[in-house]
Amino acid sequence: MSPFNRRTAIRISAVSLLLAAIASSIAWFVARENAEESTVSLAVEESRRLLDHFDATTLSGLNAQARAQAAASVIAGGLFDIAEIYDARGNKMVEAMTEDGQVVEDRLPKHQRPQYTRASYESLDVGGRWLLRVFVPLQSPPGQGAITGYFEGVRVVSDWQRQQIRDDSLAAAFIACLASILCGAAIYPVVVHLSRENEKKAREVLESHISIMEAMGRAIAKRDSDTGAHNYRVAWIAAAIAEELELDRVAMQSLIVGSYLHDVGKIGIPDAILLKPGRLDEDEFRIMRLHVQQGEDIVSGIGWLDGANAVVSGHHEKWDGSGYPRRIAGEAIPLAARIFAVADVFDALCSRRPYKEPMTFDEAMEIMEKDTGSHFDPVVMSVFKPIARIVYDRLALCNEEQARALLKAQIRLHFGV
Secondary structure, eight states, X not given: OOHHHHHHHHHHHHHHHHHHHHHHHHHHHHHHHHHHHHHHHHHHHHXXXXXXXXXXXXXXXXXXXXXXXXXXXXXXXXXXXXXXXXXXXSOEEEEEEOHHHHHHHTTSOOOOOOOOSSOEEEEEEETTEEEEEEEEEEEESTTXXXXXEEEEEEEEOOHHHHHHHHHHHHHHHHHHHHHHHHHHHHHHHHHHHHHHHHHHHHHHHHHHHHHHHHHHHHHHHHHTTOOSHHHHHHHHHHHHHHHHHTOOHHHHHHHHHHHHTTTGGGGGSOHHHHTXXXXXXXXXXXXXXXXXXXXXXXXXXXXXXXGGHHHHHHTTOOTTSOOSSSOOOGGGSOHHHHHHHHHHHHHHHHSOBTTBOOXXXXXXXXXXXXXXXXXXXXXXXXXXXXXXXXXXXXXXXXXXXXHHHHHHHHHHHHHOO
């Protein structure tokens, strides 16, 4: 399993378990509430039917007390353990209860004289026993007339019924939990598939960007009468130094692109100056220096090339401020440009050019160390020196294709292609 798939599986699992915990809790609560309400609704409806049967909703006239007592006795014997009937003023008229009702009666919380207009109930825990207490206004005619009295009943929920409600609630919670987990399991392959497709598209775009970068580098090399190997070598050396400095992924990518395209502005320099075999005069050198600004203009505003700007704009600056074009010094020079300066000069000293033979490693390092603190950042040089011999030996016999292969390996590592 790839690191991404592993992270995705962990995150989806975590979210699924969290949702399962929430959903199961809600399902358990809702199922329990529904069970309570169903029990109460059934009891209330049956109580109303019995009250109507005994004509106990009309609590006036002859035998009203007797009718109410008869209704209460029947209700207390079946649907409720305590049955109380109040007149329209809230005075208790009759009361009936079972043995269980007698046990819990004194423990019930007291309440004010009835004055409610709608049926309701409350769930109570009294001495470890679960009670449902209902409050029902009596109307004549039932359900639409004036309130003629009140019925209050207490049902002691039996152990078997409590267990049934608990089991039903747990079953609902389990189903909700299982549904959340199965949903997460179903989502995982979809996310992985979409991510794989997205990665494929992103890789294709990145590969096209890198191809364009290489094409621009080859164009620069052809324009400057170079083989192009220099661009591959300096980008690889700069990346090797940056790895020792532990630059992050984004900074490393910007450094590689900037190093490879550092002289992109030379495309705009006239052939008479760019290809002149001899030394440039002051006016010609002034025009040559314009390649830095022209390079900035080329890479700026193009999203994936923006990171190259630090090297393109600063690769001729020097640590002591004597460079160009802005004559900035020290840490004001971008780190990527300071790293590239070391890589660029080292490669120039160690490479064969039309006008010179390559220097030996010791000769090149002597010059590099002499210019440390004036041209080069001392910190970057302190990181480069331990790996300089390895870099030199690796590049000594490299042709352009081999140098390209070295840089390609760096690109695969730091760009993820």
